[in-house]
Amino acid sequence: MPRVEVSDRGFDSHRQPCFGGEKFDPVEHFHHTVFALGGGTLFGLHTHTTNSGGTHPFSELNLGLDHIAFACTQSELEDWVARLDEAGIEHSGIKHAHYGSGISFRDPDNIALEFFAPPTG
Incomplete structure (x- = not known):
């Protein structure tokens, strides 16, 4: 299961409307949210209450994660376009x-996300 460290901001306004899921109370030192995305895929978000205090937004130009793509x-x-529009989440529109x-x-922490479909036929 992929897990991503995120800030707590944006759960109600962004992540919940997009993916559904349930936010759990802190377990010792972190919040843990798991989204069941279909096909047996689970996607977890952690918000540590004791983090490094970093305030820099995510950038795919830094070493590490570039983006997360969800198959569809x-x-x-x-x-997904309709669901993102309904939630007021800006997006690229479908690019072929x-x-x-x-x-x-992007999520509220500026993490780049994508719904991706392979070509038909």
């Missing part, structure tokens, strides 16, 4: 390329 079908991309199609957006 071509037909599901339209559903020879290797597939995707929708890019």
